[in-house]
Amino acid sequence: MTTPRSAPSWSCRSLLIAAPFAVVLAASPLMAADLRIGLQEDPDILDPHEARTFVGRIVFNALCDKLVDTDAKLQFVPRIATSWTVADEGKTLAFKLRPGVTFHDGTPLDATAVKANLERAMTAKTSRRKSELKSVAAVETPDATTVVLKLKQKDSTLLAQLSDRAGMLLSPKSFDKPVGPNPVCSGPYSFVERVQNDRIVLKKFAGHWDAANQHFDRIVFRIIPDTTVRLANLRSGQLDMLERLAPTDVKSAKADAALKVVSIAGLGYQGITINLNNTARSEGPLGKDRRVRQALSLSLDRKAINDVVFEGLNTPSIQPFPPASPFHEQAVGVPARDVAKAKALLKAAGHEKVTFEMQVANSTVEQQLAQVIQAMAAEAGFDIKIKATEFASMLKQQSAGNYQATRVGWSGRVDPDGNIHQFVTTGGGINDTKYTNADVDRELNAARTVYDIAKRKAHYAAAMKILRDDLPIMYLYHPSWIWALSSKVDGFVANPDGMIRLSGMKLK
Amino acid sequence: MWKLILNRLVVAIPTLFLVTVLVFALQRVMPGDPLLVMAGEERDPAVLEELRHHYGFDQPLPIQFLAWLREVLTGNFGASLRTGEPVLKLVGQTLPVTIQLAVASLLIAAAIGIPMGILAAVRKGTWVDAVANVVSLSGLSIPNFWLGIILILVVAVQLRWLPASGFVSVLDDPAGALRTTLMPAFVLGSGLAATLMRHTRSAMLEVLRLDYVRTARAKGLMPRAVILKHAFRNALAPIVTLSTLLFGQLLAGAVLTEQVFTIPGFGKLIVDAVFNRDYGVVQGVVLCTAVAFIVMNLVADVLYILINPRLRT
Numbered sequence: 001m002t003t004p005r006s007a008p009s010w011s012c013r014s015l016l017i018a019a020p021f022a023v024v025l026a027a028s029p030l031m032a033a034d035l036r037i038g039l040q041e042d043p044d045i046l047d048p049h050e051a052r053t054f055v056g057r058i059v060f061n062a063l064c065d066k067l068v069d070t071d072a073k074l075q076f077v078p079r080i081a082t083s084w085t086v087a088d089e090g091k092t093l094a095f096k097l098r099p100g101v102t103f104h105d106g107t108p109l110d111a112t113a114v115k116a117n118l119e120r121a122m123t124a125k126t127s128r129r130k131s132e133l134k135s136v137a138a139v140e141t142p143d144a145t146t147v148v149l150k151l152k153q154k155d156s157t158l159l160a161q162l163s164d165r166a167g168m169l170l171s172p173k174s175f176d177k178p179v180g181p182n183p184v185c186s187g188p189y190s191f192v193e194r195v196q197n198d199r200i201v202l203k204k205f206a207g208h209w210d211a212a213n214q215h216f217d218r219i220v221f222r223i224i225p226d227t228t229v230r231l232a233n234l235r236s237g238q239l240d241m242l243e244r245l246a247p248t249d250v251k252s253a254k255a256d257a258a259l260k261v262v263s264i265a266g267l268g269y270q271g272i273t274i275n276l277n278n279t280a281r282s283e284g285p286l287g288k289d290r291r292v293r294q295a296l297s298l299s300l301d302r303k304a305i306n307d308v309v310f311e312g313l314n315t316p317s318i319q320p321f322p323p324a325s326p327f328h329e330q331a332v333g334v335p336a337r338d339v340a341k342a343k344a345l346l347k348a349a350g351h352e353k354v355t356f357e358m359q360v361a362n363s364t365v366e367q368q369l370a371q372v373i374q375a376m377a378a379e380a381g382f383d384i385k386i387k388a389t390e391f392a393s394m395l396k397q398q399s400a401g402n403y404q405a406t407r408v409g410w411s412g413r414v415d416p417d418g419n420i421h422q423f424v425t426t427g428g429g430i431n432d433t434k435y436t437n438a439d440v441d442r443e444l445n446a447a448r449t450v451y452d453i454a455k456r457k458a459h460y461a462a463a464m465k466i467l468r469d470d471l472p473i474m475y476l477y478h479p480s481w482i483w484a485l486s487s488k489v490d491g492f493v494a495n496p497d498g499m500i501r502l503s504g505m506k507l508k
Numbered sequence: 509m510w511k512l513i514l515n516r517l518v519v520a521i522p523t524l525f526l527v528t529v530l531v532f533a534l535q536r537v538m539p540g541d542p543l544l545v546m547a548g549e550e551r552d553p554a555v556l557e558e559l560r561h562h563y564g565f566d567q568p569l570p571i572q573f574l575a576w577l578r579e580v581l582t583g584n585f586g587a588s589l590r591t592g593e594p595v596l597k598l599v600g601q602t603l604p605v606t607i608q609l610a611v612a613s614l615l616i617a618a619a620i621g622i623p624m625g626i627l628a629a630v631r632k633g634t635w636v637d638a639v640a641n642v643v644s645l646s647g648l649s650i651p652n653f654w655l656g657i658i659l660i661l662v663v664a665v666q667l668r669w670l671p672a673s674g675f676v677s678v679l680d681d682p683a684g685a686l687r688t689t690l691m692p693a694f695v696l697g698s699g700l701a702a703t704l705m706r707h708t709r710s711a712m713l714e715v716l717r718l719d720y721v722r723t724a725r726a727k728g729l730m731p732r733a734v735i736l737k738h739a740f741r742n743a744l745a746p747i748v749t750l751s752t753l754l755f756g757q758l759l760a761g762a763v764l765t766e767q768v769f770t771i772p773g774f775g776k777l778i779v780d781a782v783f784n785r786d787y788g789v790v791q792g793v794v795l796c797t798a799v800a801f802i803v804m805n806l807v808a809d810v811l812y813i814l815i816n817p818r819l820r821t
Binding site: 042043044045046047050052125126128130131178179180181194195196197198199222223224225226228229232233235236237238390392393395396399410411422429430 | 539540541544545546547549550551552553554555558559562587588590591592593594597598601602657660661664665668671672673674675767768769770771772776777780783784785
């Protein structure tokens with residue numbers, strides 16, 4: 001009844017609003033050298049030692065310098081540290097610093113400043129970087145451009161940590177006051193203002209060592225959570241680029257000549273975490289019999305999931321390490337769906353039908369994904385009850401062991417350790433499955449102490465072979481980062497870490 | 509009148525206290541843990557414990573409440589757990605935004621709803637009344653977010669007449685403010701216009717039946733004067749009450765519209781705070797909203813007195 005009636009009212013409305021438009025028709029003036037980036041969420045605290053969100057890292061990449069960076073192939077490249085050496089059988093990591101660098105407030109960025117930052121990250125009460133730097137025993141500064149990290153034990157994951165927030169540098173002068181509301185870094189752009197849930201504005205720092213490659217006067221991060229609205233803002237010219245275009249919008253964005261779409265497989269994974277041993281909720285065939293889990297995995301067609309739910313834009317996978325990582329095992333591949341074999345495995349385990357509950361975050365896409373999984377698994381004899389929960393509550397239930405399975409994933413780290421160790425080792429901080437296996441523990445601990453990539457890879461391969469059999473976490477796919485840009489934006493390079501590196505980018 | 513205002517303010521104190529207790533309790537009953545949100549993806553148990561202690565979440569609830577209340581009474585509303593921004597700064601940033609939007613919406617609602625209501629009442633039973641009813645029914649039944657997205661797609665993306673999002677304060681740049689506020693205010697106002705129209709219509713019908721209106725007509729006054737000067741003036745009281753209540757509603761209830769037009773308003777602040785379990789912000793914002801409602805009610809009472817001389821004694 002409402003639909004036919006709303007039609008005439010619509011034209012009535014158009015008439016009513018037409019008059020005031022005439023007054024405000026004047027075109028909006030565009031600041032030529034502003035880059036306006038649409039973010040999906042509001043970043044949390046703008047203090048790299050306390051921050052924890054993905055979007056926050058995008059802002060930090062413009063605002064702050066870090067010791068080292070990674071390139072699109074996940075190789076380490078110089079930033080503030082121009083070179084680095086591992087010595088003392090892997091127990092010393094020494095950095096040579098770029099000379100003559102200053103923070104936005106004019107304080108020199110020298111070895112003392114780096115030391116002050118690392119120590120703040122390691123000891124401050126509210127620091128979230130402690131576990132990332134826990135192998136560091138002491139920071140020494142033999143001269144103004146040399147920083148030496150003395151390690152408690154060999155740690156091949158440390159350089160990767162220093163390529164992210166743990167290696168970001170704040171002016172030590174800013175430590176006395178709360179950093180978040182007014183961060184003082186040394187990056188290519190300095191902080192101007194923040195309106196929570198609306199925008200973060202940075203302006204060009206003329207004194208930056210890479211200023212010649214920075215082509216914007218201001219960077220304006222605009223927070224627009226709704227994907228449709230974010231794209232509409234790009235189309236109407238209120239944004240120059242946006243991060244995380246919805247896969248469902250890719251087709252229409254590609255069809256628009258004024259836009260371009262760039263994507264790359266990210267560092268993370270999405271999968272199903274299964275409760276093996278965390279409280280009594282783990283009882284039952286799914287948690288207690290690996291054959292049941294293998295059957296579930298075999299019942300899923302990962303490629304079809306990707307095509308149906310994500311327009312084929314993600315990368316189906318059964319491993320935690322993304323395609324860009326040197327630790328990704330090319331030979332493993334993605335096994336084809338095999339319902340007959342899945343049924344046989346269930347039968348061998350003594351079950352005709354297995355019922356379990358799967359927690360799912362309460363977004364539309366998550367629920368679509370869960371329903372596809374549910375339908376596929378049903379053909380092999382699984383009865384999955386989908387329980388949609390708000391994300392924070394879902395994680396809490398999972399930590400507390402009050403779940404059987406969760407459809408959840410991980411945003412991913414540059415270093416392979418970050419994608420696997422804490423999830424499956426005995427006593428790992430986020431081992432919510434409470435999986436425990438001495439061989440896996442040994443291999444993953446050993447991998448932390450090996451600097452040679454080929455040798456390290458062998459340790460991960462050995463652990464993954466066991467994990468693919470036990471399946472505490474069933475990997476499904478690696479999500480892709482998808483950006484949409486105005487065709488006026490030049491020089492953007494997609495990187496698997498999902499960051500936006502502004503160096504060399506410009507507006508035509 | 510001053511006595512009335514003073515009375516209301518005294519009664520407001522227990523109300524505000526009750527509101528804060530309720531909000532505090534409700535938040536703690538809600539599932540989810542702010543520290544799990546804060547500890548990041550790694551959720552390192554050692555970090556969790558340290559944070560729990562740092563923010564006092566390891567204290568018994570009544571102690572936590574008293575600690576918060578003590579700070580509030582000394583003017584310290586605390587800082588956001590999520591961003592470290594002071595709560596008062598957040599309120600100060602978002603409240604003017606929402607007030608501007610609410611005033612604009614109410615103006616649009618009044619400009620559409622009241623004349624339509626009067627017209628519908630005066631021409632009761634004719635095609636004018638029918639059209640007004642249809643328009644108001646559609647105004648009520650079209651969801652805000654849908655109308656918002658359609659307007660963005662048509663007006664901002666296709667026609668490029670107005671920006672799709674953003675906010676400019678009327679104090680900084682009146683023209684820019686008009687450009688950014690017009691669409692969201694229209695979306696909010698069109699829904700409210702329907703409510704206002706229906707109330708105006710019934711209030712007018714009520715009054716038009718009365719003897720003094722017939723007398724006014726009988727003594728040969730222009731119909732226009734009868735309707736606007738005699739009838740409408742007396743029908744105004746319920747409309748004013750409704751408007752002030754609607755205004756209060758707009759302060760906290762414009763979330764969807766704020767979301768669609770990405771306006772950094774009060775409603776969005778509180779919804780995001782709830783999702784992030786940002787306790788301090790939720791408490792601070794709800795306290796401010798409660799104050800706003802109490803003030804709006806008071807404003808309604810004062811306006812009554814100004815409109816209706818009989819209450820002035």
